[in-house]
Amino acid sequence: MDEAQLIKGIQQGDRKSFQTLVETYQRMVVNTCLAIVHNKADAEDLAQDVFVEIFRTAENFRGDSKVSTWLYRIATNRSLNMIRNNKRKRFFQSIEEAFTGGRNHGSEVSESRNDQPDQNITDQQRSDLLHRAIDRLPEKQRIAFTLNKYEELPYQQIAEIMEISLASVESLIHRAKKNLQEQLLDCYKKKCV
Amino acid sequence: MKTKCIQKDLIFYLDNELSVEMRTAVEKHLEECADCRSFLAFLQEGIQIIEKEKNPEVTPFFYTRLSARLEEKPVYQTQSQWVRLAQPAFFSLVLLAGIYGGLKLGSNASSPKVYQQATNSAQMLNDFATEPIESFLLDEL
Numbered sequence: 001m002d003e004a005q006l007i008k009g010i011q012q013g014d015r016k017s018f019q020t021l022v023e024t025y026q027r028m029v030v031n032t033c034l035a036i037v038h039n040k041a042d043a044e045d046l047a048q049d050v051f052v053e054i055f056r057t058a059e060n061f062r063g064d065s066k067v068s069t070w071l072y073r074i075a076t077n078r079s080l081n082m083i084r085n086n087k088r089k090r091f092f093q094s095i096e097e098a099f100t101g102g103r104n105h106g107s108e109v110s111e112s113r114n115d116q117p118d119q120n121i122t123d124q125q126r127s128d129l130l131h132r133a134i135d136r137l138p139e140k141q142r143i144a145f146t147l148n149k150y151e152e153l154p155y156q157q158i159a160e161i162m163e164i165s166l167a168s169v170e171s172l173i174h175r176a177k178k179n180l181q182e183q184l185l186d187c188y189k190k191k192c193v
Numbered sequence: 194m195k196t197k198c199i200q201k202d203l204i205f206y207l208d209n210e211l212s213v214e215m216r217t218a219v220e221k222h223l224e225e226c227a228d229c230r231s232f233l234a235f236l237q238e239g240i241q242i243i244e245k246e247k248n249p250e251v252t253p254f255f256y257t258r259l260s261a262r263l264e265e266k267p268v269y270q271t272q273s274q275w276v277r278l279a280q281p282a283f284f285s286l287v288l289l290a291g292i293y294g295g296l297k298l299g300s301n302a303s304s305p306k307v308y309q310q311a312t313n314s315a316q317m318l319n320d321f322a323t324e325p326i327e328s329f330l331l332d333e334l
């Protein structure tokens with residue numbers, strides 16, 4: 001079944017078409033979210049939200065871009081929103097704690113990064129360092145870089161997903177790499193891991 | 194004689210994005226500089242983490258779970274959205290009331306000063322909600 005037929009099926013509420021679409025793209029969507037939120041459980045939750053959105057808004061899909069472009073766009077937007085909400089929650093929690101004397105410490109914000117206990121220490125430390133460095137990138141650099149590195153997308157498709165020019169993608173990825181290198185160099189000099 | 198350190202080119206060296214001349218210069222420098230070699234290894238190991246963690250296995254019940262969620266009414270989302278907006282608004286009010294109250298108690302502050310401080314904190318809250326300051330600064334680079 002080709003993509004156009006699949007989308008048509010979903011637009012008519014056909015669950016079988018939807019299941020085919022999900023099974024084709026679930027790994028791609030989870031991987032995209034994981035690159036931004038760094039936690040597999042959160043990435044799967046986000047991927048669920050992405051597909052629910054696809055199912056509920058399928059009639060808006062115009063078919064002038066690839067299905068994957070549409071999925072990537074929703075996945076990156078939702079992942080960034082989760083990061084923003086977590087930041088906001090942490091901020092208001094700290095205010096709340098200032099008022100209540102810290103009774104609500106560590107409640108609902110989920111940002112644990114170690115859900116693979118059997119990894120060796122050094123790899124875990126490297127991974128934490130890399131995630132911290134990626135998290136510090138400005139949002140557009142982060143999206144362009146992660147789509148290129150985690151999904152191995154060509155610059156042209158990243159431009160379509162982000163709705164920016166090819167030159168902007170090149171510039172974003174170049175700056176992202178420079179920023180990451182700077183952060184890793186800083187850590188290397190200070191022996192931070 | 195030792196050439197200048199090339200740490201800032203190494204990420205592009207790893208990604209094979211340097212011109213032939215620059216690549217040759219980097220390789221020449223790496224031969225003679227242990228510190229750059231050591232940073233190259235550090236950088237390479239850091240970036241290689243991406244290869245190790247990408248494309249994880251998705252849980253086998255992904256679609257089953259998704260299918261169950263499609264039966265839910267989308268009403269829940271509007272509710273939680275309301276809570277999400279109301280909570281920060283509530284705490285902002287509490288914070289502003291606290292600051293205002295504190296300044297009031299501090300008595301000898303003149304009223305224009307009180308007004309200015311209150312706007313400053315409101316400004317700070319707005320900034321925080323959109324972009325963290327460090328990414329804002331990095332954007333300028």
Ligand SMILES: [Zn+2]
Pocket residue numbers: 197198199200222226227228229230
């Ligand atoms: Zn050197």
